[in-house]
Amino acid sequence: MTSEVVVHTEHLSRRFGELVAVRDVSLDVERGEIFGVLGPNGAGKSTTIRMLCGILDPSGGRGTVVGYDIQREPERIKERIGYMTQRFSLYEDLTVEENLAFYSGIYGIGRRARRTRIDEVARTTGLDARRRQIAGTLSGGWKQRVALACATIHQPPLLFLDEPTAGVDPVSRREFWDQIHRISSGGTTVLVTTHYMDEAERCHRIAFIFGGSLLDVGTPAQVVSRRGLRVAEVRVDRPLDAALALREHPGVDEVAHFGNDLRVAARGGADPEALALEVLGPRGVRVLESRSTRTTVEDAFVSVVRSQERAS
């Protein structure tokens, strides 16, 4: 399979006055993949997407989306992308169906095709029963579905989703992600931002951005393994003291409380279980139980962000 680059940026930057919201971002997104962008609040995720959609001018660098230059040909891009904004941005005073009809109209879907397309989207997103409901009265999860339906009504080859599942319950999130995978399997490229690490693991590839800079790009497994972390869950008799002691050790990357357990991540391929015994033994903290566990994207993400915070 030959890969085709759908989104390509070189040193893309954007400043707002003094603030550099996006700094020197160079990345490629390939056709058909689900590309996740992870970063804490204010990292520059939305700003990046807006530049790629052609509704915000970059202050430096360049980029092409579906083959068109983001600065010179934004209107070409707009015909070929779908964009679900971070804030719910449908017309709350219109019904679900009216919203769908409106977006199919402005995306130039002809009158006859419109009917069948709306029916189809309503069916696949499970919106059929709520077509006549005023959008503003929908619950959060349903609103997100309608927003997704509107963003995909014209079957764009590239879809931008900016935190599509923020504030949505876990069951709805799962269903939403099933939907994303269904769209992707049809050949659509999806670029999605999220704060949820379980969602990151559902992406084909992910990018970490922090403070406007791109820190790492790769498959979830690559990104995790590049951090060189090993993680163990350790049960001790005095968790607070244990966490304090462990954090002081240079070989320990991160310690987090998980109920009665501590989740201990060790750097440089060191064994966190051995490390725990070594550090806690002399301090009289008893290790009751421990077992090594899989390193997750969340572990890698927290590790990256922490090390950046320490550096700055």
Next chain:
Amino acid sequence: MRGLSAGRFASIARKELLQLRRDRLTLAMMAGLPVMQLLLFGYAINTDVRHIPTIVLDHDRSRASRDFARSMEATGFYRLVGEVESYDEISRALRSGAARVALVVPPRYSSDLSRGRTARIQLVVDGSDPQTVASATNTAVSLAAARSSELLVARMVESGGQPVPMPLEVEPTTWYNQDLRTATYVVPGLVGVILTMTMVALTSMALARERERGTLEQLIVSPVRRVELVLGKIFPYVAIGYVQMTLVLAVGKLVFDVPLVGSIALLYVLALLFIAANLALGLFFSTLAKTQQQAMQMSFFFLLPNILLSGFMFPYEAMPEPARWLAQALPLTHFLRIVRGITLKGSSFADVASELVWMGAIFVALVTLASLRFRKKLV
């Protein structure tokens, strides 16, 4: 450049209509406001010309002079509120608003009358209110004329048919010259003022509302063209404009008996451009405003020069040169000439064609401005 799409334009227009239909409050206001304003304005005008506080400076102090003053009061237009001794007192009373009109009877009034010379009565009128000037002088002059013709007939009989001088004359003096206007002159103008007010306000919020609610981002990321968006947002409000115009004209006719001399059909056709120009202006404001509140403020600021410069309150001809240039740029200036021309004088299309050209130019300029100013960008 890609072509404009009727489908996209229609989608925008249909969406605006749907939203408007669900916005009952705005709809009610659009209908209620013109009627309320018209009644307020209309009755304010009517009550103004009754019981005008009037003072008398009587140098003659005769029965004849007191008679004239009393007959003035009998018309119902004047209310005698006191006697004064000097012109100084008159100016003080007018300035303070204690009186709007002063009747000045010269020393030899009764002797002039009885000797067959022309007796002159002076009427000093507060010109700050043009409505007062018109009615106050008209009434006094016709009163004097009625008196005069009685005397005239008597004297001509006495003199055996020889020509005799006018027995009685009123010399009106106003603080400054106003052309004389009446309620019928104001109500057609009100059509234009009310349309300016509501049309600009309605559309000025159209884009600001999308920005506030976050729907603008979704809109500008679509392939919709700027002109399609601007025209699509203007179109549905035209209907509202026509409803308002009909309301004002109907109430004006029924309640204030405003004559509709010319072709109403012509008026409705020409009004289209005026309504559209105001909507385009509102939309232009909308591109400047960040919030709906700012948009609202802008349209209110805009209303003031319209009322002052358009000829609604002060005659265009009496304004200084720079003010006239400004006035020419206001759609209302031209529409006032059209609406007054058609309703009061029965003007034809040819009579008002030049105003139409002006309004057309203003409309095109505003749509262009709004389209250019509206960038499909966030910042």
